[in-house]
Amino acid sequence: MATDSFHNENIQKLIDSVRIGFRIQNDVRVSEQSVKIFWKEDYDFNWITAKQLINHIDHVFEWKRQMNSVRRLSTEDFYEYVLPYRSIPDNSLTDFSDIYFAFMDKYLKDIDKDSVQNVVQRYNFVINQLCKFFPLYPYEEEIGYQELFFYGFHDCIPIASYGVSILRACGIPAAVEFNACYKQFQGRHYHGVVLDKNGNWLAFNPESSIPTSDNSSFDTKDILNIYRFMFSEQKDTPFFMEKNGEYVPDIFDSPFLKDVTSHLLKTIPLILPYRETGNNNLAYLAAFNSGVPSGIIPVTWGKINRTKQNVTFSFVIPDRYYFPVYYSPFGKSFSFGEPFYLDKGGKIIKSHIEGKADDVTLLRKFPMKQGLVDKAVKLIGTVIQASNDPGFQPCDTVGIIADTLQPYFQDIKLDMNKGPYQYYQIKTTDEYPHVALSELEFITDIRYGYENVIAASPLPILSSGDTLSEDKTEVRLMDEPLERIKWKSEYDGNPQTSPELYPTIRFMLKKPQFVTKIRMMPLNADNGIIAGNQYELFCWNNGEWKKILSERARYNYITVSIPSGSLLWLRNLTGGKEELPFYVDSDGLQKFIYP
Template sequence: MNTKILICLIVLFSACSFNKDKQIEYALDLAGENRPELERVLLHYQDEPEKLAAARFLIRNMPRWYGYEGPLLDSIRPVLVQGARNLFIPKVDVAKWQGVSFYSSVRKTDVQTMTACYLIENIDLAFEVYRKYSWNRNLPFGEFCELILPYRIGDEPLTAWRRMYYERYVPLLDSLYPNGTDVVEACRILAGELKKESYYYNTDFSLPRLGGEFLLDNRIGYCRESCDITTYAMRACGIPVAIDFYSYSPEYQQGHMWSVVRDTTGRFLPFWYTQFEASREMKDDGRKKGKVYRYCFGIQPEPIAGITVATAVPSFFKNRFIRDVTNNYSGTNEVPVPLWKNREPLAYLGVFNRGEWIPIDIAKNEGGEVIFRNVEPDNIYMPVGKDGHELVPVGDPFILVKDSLRFLRPDTTRLDIVRLVRKMPLMPLFRNIQKDLIGGRFEAACRRDFKDAILLYEITDTLQSNLIEVVPLHQGQFRYMRYVAPPDYRLELAELAIYSDRDAVQPIELLPLPEMMPVYNPEDLTDGNILTYINLRDSSCAIGFDMGKLTSVGKISFSPRNDDNFVWAGDEYELFYFSGIEGWKSLGKQTAKGRELYYRVPHNSLLWLRNLTKGKEEQVFFAENGEQVFGHEINYRY
């Protein structure tokens, strides 16, 4: 939807908040020739007050919603179908479709295309499960409207998803949890069934949402699609759920979303059916969030009066269909931050992104101080404000540690020596992978069936680097080499090289054994590119290679799946510290001679390491006892 049109709608909705009939009338007027279809729904429920109120809620907010359709989206779907089936998309298809602008497809607005039959079926099925399950007995009607009733999630094409998911999952849930009363247990059971159905995590394409009908049998996408599948299935079964998200991580510079289920006590419990289940202990995947928001179907109040029409405010904060729910995760707090000088009337909570600051929260400038509310602790933040069209620092960077603030103000009279090993924190995904490799074994044999296999090396501890070089435990000559994954863990490796000498000068050509290489693109393991990797779909598996002839094995070199953000020998680096009003200052350039760098840095300073040779991912940190401290490490140190 055009931003100007959206703002006009929001302004109208806000102005008419005292009289919801005017909002209904506005939606009906906007429907144009489709008005009779919406009026037919209202007439249909004239003798059912609760369903009529639900219909009015949907129609009242309908001007906001639309979906994409068209030939481009029709053409990419067969590629996605095969990807979901094979858990793989060929590189030629990725190259063909990766640069296509799918958002140029036809956008169909709901008020002008919605049929009475579709809306009535959606409302009737939603009420059936709302009234059927005892866990909804005390679910407020307003929560029902947001968590079970909505007929769509985002910009997906409209399909009869609710009946499809109802027919597949309601009988299943009833058989597995007959007469169940605990909504969290029902959520766990259904999520467990969803997890049994394979899911291919893929981020190759920038697409509108795929829709319930497509996702019912084609489980492919990234976190958004896994949340959509969850939402369709759970709402079809009367389980009240929503999707929470953060727009930009204070840790690894991406957004993320996951599902939440409303407990009967009113708490929202996070879960992500492919990774972790709902728990009343609020367990999640450990990712840093900063600020958390929830997608809503109905329009939400402005957090600060007037910001929706303020031209200088970033568009994210004008979105009236999200709301701040950080307190559900971090509790409530107030973070008073002094500003350098009294600038604009609004200030923002910023997180780092390649030398810039991304705003994730907004607050009023109260005479040179801003109070941010409900902020996740143990992250590095920067207060920022508008300077023309740019967002610039307007105060000192800070860390919220428990109930206290630590400002990172450099003391240039006191220099500390710090050892640097990375320019970016290790994401939870890679931290887990490196831990999950414990127990992996490298074995050699003279027989192709490995019945005479000899252990050359076993991973016995969490890997601390993305390049591991080891000397084999046993000497001898061998023809075949294999890596065996730890029991019950998937096999994920980025690189493997075998050398006939201990100085790693004479590499041995590795020819994949087809019977032991159940993956696509096995060359990704030996292509010299640490960012490509193989990921075997089965656990307790192995990959094998033919070395061509009997040969000695002098050294094994391997890399787990990783982000390539460790310090590399030969690359040129530059370290900066934040000097307050003067901005970033360089502490000099170095060419790495090994896997670490050493710098003298001002005490209590915010630091930023750049690799001038390659790569774009970088994150700020500070030094403590001579070591780097990224955001995810703060809560372990204080």
């Protein structure tokens, strides 16, 4: 049957009816049966049977006989990337390889398994098609690989674990990798890699991407070191290199990790002075991360040479900001050098800035994102038009965005010499037909006596010298009650949403009325100081962040006295996750470690 025939209306109705029936039956099954939990929180040898292992080994060696790509593998790679029944050590094991094979192999019989791209493409297709039949994810616990078929949030860990385990069960050499953390954002990501016929490791995200020959589709610009889960013990890991009793950070406390950063990113060796006392064998380079209580995550380790009084790191990524630290036996971090930026050429750039220790004004907890700034720039030339004809024929241009909008409320004054008008619209340019405005209010004067008004949002107060005072005559004009329009992104109170898919926004009144100003905010990440939010300010000092301020912001700025040249971290306890360390320069301006 031709693929196009599936787009026939009658065929689609038939498919939809099958899906509806399947979902109803599945919901009944789910309600009647307990959650499927077979995995054990124990060593595998306590519950995996000899028969399971023998069948698994026989099955995998059969792939070595049948498939050219498996036959070409070195013995070491075969044992590491095809034979193991686990893809992540210590992860829950709900199914065994025979279950994975029985599920997926029937979908791969008509394709060339020596092409890892074809196999992954078919895997993604099968999972995505099955998702169309299953209902929303119904479980609070793990049920096995079938959880991949249910709509709803799925964490990248099971996605990568099941994906790689299923591919291995079908004879594809594969592994799971993860990045230690990100340059600027919280969390980490688990992904899969497959070994192609040329011996290259290709990265991909199961279900959503296909490995490419040059890994160009895998975004690495913001990640720190990448680690692969191995089957065999890796003797060059902190798990084995630590001195008896030495603390090893949790991320590295495993014998099955291998640093594979170099297959996706440029790395360099780096030697740093180390003159600390103690018996540690290891020191670490850490990266900032606001998602952990300590505010830093170690991302790579180095071997200490006490004779030469230095430490050597083998795999360091340039264009990253690092905190050199070591750990006490109880896990407390200490500095063995000042934080530094390693530029793209591998040169250490000291970020120490001699600022004043006087009171400084802080306006942000995270730098403005260039992509959002670019959108604000493209709004220049956007016009506000007014008319008494609903089709805007004719219309008057009563205002224009002439400068780059800043990431907070600001006013565009309108020309009402020919007003009042019944209809208003925000019209973007032909070059950029996207209304990337997150918030929008039509302002009028209370003295007009209009009934369809509510209180307007205040303009920001950005410094102690700001003479801005509330204009009690300004109110917000409404064309509909707020409760009816809050679903619209320009009225939802969220600076991070906007109607940018559309070229215009219209404001349609029941009768002509004066609009004196448009109060608008461009799409932004909401990382400025928010009045009413609770903040903490930390200063980096000898391996840890020490709190120097805790206060609720009264305005859109915070004033604080800081130590000269200190590295700072401003944390919003009320909301938001994006935070980044910064210095304050001699002009009192915040300089973030990444612009």
